[in-house]
Amino acid sequence: MSLLYIRRANQLVTLQGNNQKPRIREEMGELGVVEGGSVIIEGPFICYVGTDEGAVEYLSQSRKPVQTIDTEEKIVTPGLIDPHTHLVFAGTREYELEQRLKGRSYMDILQAGGGILSTCKETRLASKKDLYQQSVERLDQFLLHGVTTIEAKSGYGLTIEDEVKQLEVAKELDQKHAMDIISTFMGAHAIPPECKNNSDEYVDMVVNKMIPIVKDAELAEFCDVFCEQGVFSIKQSQYILEAAKRAGLKPKIHADELVAFGGAELAARVGAVTADHLLNISDDGISQLAAAEVIAVLLPGTAFFLREKAANARKLIESGVAVALSTDRNPGSSPTESLPFIMNLACLTMNMTPEEVLTATTMNAAHAISRSTTIGSLEVGKQADLAIFNVPNYQTLQYHYAINHVDTVVKKGKVVVESGILIP
Numbered sequence: 001m002s003l004l005y006i007r008r009a010n011q012l013v014t015l016q017g018n019n020q021k022p023r024i025r026e027e028m029g030e031l032g033v034v035e036g037g038s039v040i041i042e043g044p045f046i047c048y049v050g051t052d053e054g055a056v057e058y059l060s061q062s063r064k065p066v067q068t069i070d071t072e073e074k075i076v077t078p079g080l081i082d083p084h085t086h087l088v089f090a091g092t093r094e095y096e097l098e099q100r101l102k103g104r105s106y107m108d109i110l111q112a113g114g115g116i117l118s119t120c121k122e123t124r125l126a127s128k129k130d131l132y133q134q135s136v137e138r139l140d141q142f143l144l145h146g147v148t149t150i151e152a153k154s155g156y157g158l159t160i161e162d163e164v165k166q167l168e169v170a171k172e173l174d175q176k177h178a179m180d181i182i183s184t185f186m187g188a189h190a191i192p193p194e195c196k197n198n199s200d201e202y203v204d205m206v207v208n209k210m211i212p213i214v215k216d217a218e219l220a221e222f223c224d225v226f227c228e229q230g231v232f233s234i235k236q237s238q239y240i241l242e243a244a245k246r247a248g249l250k251p252k253i254h255a256d257e258l259v260a261f262g263g264a265e266l267a268a269r270v271g272a273v274t275a276d277h278l279l280n281i282s283d284d285g286i287s288q289l290a291a292a293e294v295i296a297v298l299l300p301g302t303a304f305f306l307r308e309k310a311a312n313a314r315k316l317i318e319s320g321v322a323v324a325l326s327t328d329r330n331p332g333s334s335p336t337e338s339l340p341f342i343m344n345l346a347c348l349t350m351n352m353t354p355e356e357v358l359t360a361t362t363m364n365a366a367h368a369i370s371r372s373t374t375i376g377s378l379e380v381g382k383q384a385d386l387a388i389f390n391v392p393n394y395q396t397l398q399y400h401y402a403i404n405h406v407d408t409v410v411k412k413g414k415v416v417v418e419s420g421i422l423i424p
């Protein structure tokens, strides 16, 4: 087996540091950059990270053949991690963009039976094969944008069979596609039309039927709820997340997206791993997230696409909340796989620094999906997931915005994108 030698990056952005906890405050600004640094990979793991002199020395002591990738004019980072996507669904909703441009609100569309519910209709009708194929296209785009691991939620089935169908497709994709996929059960994404007048009946089905089935079939590691005015109440969300916890699914929550609703406070109460969105989080909610060490997953692409004011990332960071970033890839509020563009938006609309956005899409994103010991930084023994960008320094990734700068992507030691092109 040959060694893969990633040679002399203009900047090797290692993110080395304390992996025990997600990074907060000024820790989010520490990237562990090695100028002219190199990485050596053996099989799916990293076996050397550091100066190029050290790499040359390492190679001189090994008899194994070496495949070299020169990165002299480029930067190398850990593979990007997207901790919040709704990957598996059928169809598109471009017509809703037009409706929203004419003044209709996202919630209005959902409450009239469109939005999530129209994707639900299409997803119920789709075969597993069809869902698989549509999702592969999205996964390929993620890889092309430097993303090597994503979280994926169910939530467009809203019946036992259709939620299971979505999660089974995600599981198959995880096994067959280069991307690593961490699954989240989100049966509580919307109230299905058949329970329109009795949401408690649906909540009971989520708790008593769906959660046990998902857990027994090992279809998900996390459980999420859309806790929002007009969707699932605080009481219903708490009931679902407590039941999920008892079943061994870790809680996540869509919180305070459209109105201040107390979702962040609930995240702290149930000990959620992450609270996501948070556009309308209260000051109390911020302090409670910090105290309970809940990670804030911010989705500035969703705010941008829904034309809302983005979350207050500065206040969250300055209050000691660890922040991660994500695309929120879904057909209604964020139809993009470009995590680098989301990083641009995080700088331009939330005043996050170029250093903070890199931490938020690597180490902190790894913590947001409970994978901090295997991915998120370039360290000996970690999985060899790397992105190589065609820029001279990491600041240029944010400055030369809305451009895909990805040159090469390495996943578990294999080159999966080369010169910006997917390797079949």
Ligand SMILES: N=CN[C@@H](CCC(=O)O)C(=O)O
Pocket (backbone or CB within 6 Å): 086, 115, 116, 119, 226, 254, 257, 302, 328, 330, 331, 332, 333, 334
């Ligand atoms: N807000 C709830 N769920 C998704 C949107 C899903 C959709 O519109 O299809 C989100 O995170 O933005």
Ligand SMILES: [Zn+2]
Pocket (backbone or CB within 6 Å): 084, 085, 086, 254, 328, 330
């Ligand atoms: Zn979402």
